[in-house]
Amino acid sequence: xxxxxxxxxxxxxxxxxxxxxxxxxxxxxxxxxxxxxxxxxxxxxxxxxxxxxxxxxxxxxxxxxxxxxxxxxxxxxxxxxxxxxxxxxxxxxxxxxxxxxxxxxxxxxxxxxxxxxxxxxxxxxxxxxxxxxxxxxxxxxxxxxxxxxxxxxxxxxxxxxxxxxxxxxxxxxxxxxxxxxxxxxxxxxxxxxxxxxxxxxxxxxxxxxxxxxxxxxxxxxxxxxxxxxxxxxxxxxxxxxxxxxxxxxxxxxxxxx
Amino acid sequence: xxxxxxxxxxxxxxxxxxxxxxxxxxxxxxxxxxxxxxxxxxxxxxxxxxxxxxxxxxxxxxxxxxxxxxxxxxxxxxxxxxxxxxxxxxxxxxxxxxxxxxxxxxxxxxxxxxxxxxxxxxxxxxxxxxxxxxxxxxxxxxxxxxxxxxxxxxxxxxxxxxxxxxxxxxxxxxxxxxxxxxxxxxxxxxxxxxxxxxxxxxxxxxxxxxxxxxxxxxxxxxxxxxxxxxxxxxxxxxxxxxxxxxxxxxxxxxxxx
Numbered sequence: 001x002x003x004x005x006x007x008x009x010x011x012x013x014x015x016x017x018x019x020x021x022x023x024x025x026x027x028x029x030x031x032x033x034x035x036x037x038x039x040x041x042x043x044x045x046x047x048x049x050x051x052x053x054x055x056x057x058x059x060x061x062x063x064x065x066x067x068x069x070x071x072x073x074x075x076x077x078x079x080x081x082x083x084x085x086x087x088x089x090x091x092x093x094x095x096x097x098x099x100x101x102x103x104x105x106x107x108x109x110x111x112x113x114x115x116x117x118x119x120x121x122x123x124x125x126x127x128x129x130x131x132x133x134x135x136x137x138x139x140x141x142x143x144x145x146x147x148x149x150x151x152x153x154x155x156x157x158x159x160x161x162x163x164x165x166x167x168x169x170x171x172x173x174x175x176x177x178x179x180x181x182x183x184x185x186x187x188x189x190x191x192x193x194x195x196x197x198x199x200x201x202x203x204x205x206x207x208x209x210x211x212x213x214x215x216x217x218x219x220x221x222x223x224x225x226x227x228x229x230x231x232x233x234x235x236x237x238x239x240x241x242x243x244x245x246x247x248x249x250x251x252x253x254x255x256x257x
Numbered sequence: 258x259x260x261x262x263x264x265x266x267x268x269x270x271x272x273x274x275x276x277x278x279x280x281x282x283x284x285x286x287x288x289x290x291x292x293x294x295x296x297x298x299x300x301x302x303x304x305x306x307x308x309x310x311x312x313x314x315x316x317x318x319x320x321x322x323x324x325x326x327x328x329x330x331x332x333x334x335x336x337x338x339x340x341x342x343x344x345x346x347x348x349x350x351x352x353x354x355x356x357x358x359x360x361x362x363x364x365x366x367x368x369x370x371x372x373x374x375x376x377x378x379x380x381x382x383x384x385x386x387x388x389x390x391x392x393x394x395x396x397x398x399x400x401x402x403x404x405x406x407x408x409x410x411x412x413x414x415x416x417x418x419x420x421x422x423x424x425x426x427x428x429x430x431x432x433x434x435x436x437x438x439x440x441x442x443x444x445x446x447x448x449x450x451x452x453x454x455x456x457x458x459x460x461x462x463x464x465x466x467x468x469x470x471x472x473x474x475x476x477x478x479x480x481x482x483x484x485x486x487x488x489x490x491x492x493x494x495x496x497x498x499x500x501x502x503x504x505x506x507x508x509x510x511x512x513x514x
Binding site for chain 2: 025035037044046051079080082117119122137157186190194205206
């Protein structure tokens with residue numbers, strides 16, 4: 001991992017799949033990618049879920065790749081007729097899409113000749129000049145073009161591919177976080193949070209209400225690169241709430257989020 | 258519900274929240290909204306997850322509201338400093354944002370005067386002319402402006418608000434689906450799926466591989482408005498696969514997805 005302290009590294013994610021938009025499949029990749037990127041020091045700034053539609057994929061990828069250091073895509077690189085991501089990425093970059101010799105070699109090593117159906121060979125198609133991303137689960141590789149990383153949609157395969165990719169990316173300063181769990185409604189603590197936020201311009205204070213078993217509470221999350229500042233802001237909130245007899249948990253372990 | 262058979266009704270969804278992009282919170286709203294809209298006969302075409310950032314929210318809402326019949330947003334309408342959705346929607350429509358008298362009345366009926374903190378009153382701010390969306394869980398209402406429906410981010414509250422909204426929306430023809438679960442790798446059945454898809458231009462055949470306990474399989478999903486056509490396409494795939502001794506489940510009950 002090439003770590004740099006020289007600022008912020010951002011990313012976009014494009015989730016490709018009619019099945020997510022129809023609600024049939026519940027996406028499991030967004031949360032995973034988000035967590036991994038945050039741990040790595042890359043800030044995920046936008047996610048788009050688009051249909052299996054070339055124009056929609058091209059628009060999302062071309063917008064996000066100009067805006068962010070990295071773009072990741074999930075889905076649509078399998079062997080069936082509805083897997084159109086390789087062609088869409090080719091169209092986005094204005095590159096021809098052809099069977100890749102390195103990908104063919106990988107497939108030949110893992111499949112008997114009789115198993116190398118036209119459908120399976122279709123998975124070796126990618127934009128000319130793409131780099132391969134190893135697939136530790138089901139052989140057929142993903143690929144990258146410039147700053148766009150094209151991964152499978154099946155979570156286990158996507159996760160394996162992301163593991164291959166992350167060590168090569170440039171990382172920014174890691175954003176740390178601390179969470180204070182408060183037994184109150186947001187409306188009873190919002191003034192305190194606003195005041196402490198105003199005093200700590202270098203950190204972001206997020207307020208996330210929850211409602212479980214008819215009980216209201218708030219997770220107050222302090223995020224920023226400097227743990228001592230997070231701690232200071234958290235203490236300030238805690239003391240102000242104690243002054244109005246609102247219960248808050250002791251801060252837990254650092255969690256990166 | 259005003260049902261119409263006169264074509265397709267589409268929607269976009271904007272999920273607002275740094276906590277989803279950081280991976281700290283795993284979104285539970287996308288899948289729910291997707292399923293509900295599909296059941297209703299509204300096709301969800303695009304989802305964008307954006308940060309707590311006015312420019313990002315305005316861009317997403319303004320793009321999607323021009324492109325689709327309806328836009329839904331989740332998140333950012335609570336009482337704290339990081340809840341900026343009302344102002345962002347005002348900016349998107351070029352409308353001033355003020356405390357709404359109807360929302361104030363609702364709050365006054367449910368809270369004692371001492372509980373009506375400035376933070377809580379802040380939740381009555383919305384673009385001038387907005388319609389209210391009842392909040393059956395925690396009182397403070399959501400709102401709509403033209404074709405944009407602004408809902409809470411807490412799933413239980415969001416679901417209550419969506420229930421209020423859906424009966425008033427125009428619905429298109431419902432998209433039905435049938436699923437065939439196949440014990441094979443995609444590469445072994447892709448040719449069959451491609452051929453049947455070519456013969457059934459009025460339905461969409463999706464192929465969704467899964468990989469559980471080192472076993473590969475595929476859910477083949479047939480989607481379209483006419484159940485008899487779905488059934489016919491499914492039978493054709495099933496017979497072709499039986500011909501090559503590939504096992505497939507009997508089709509289950511209709512599931513709308």
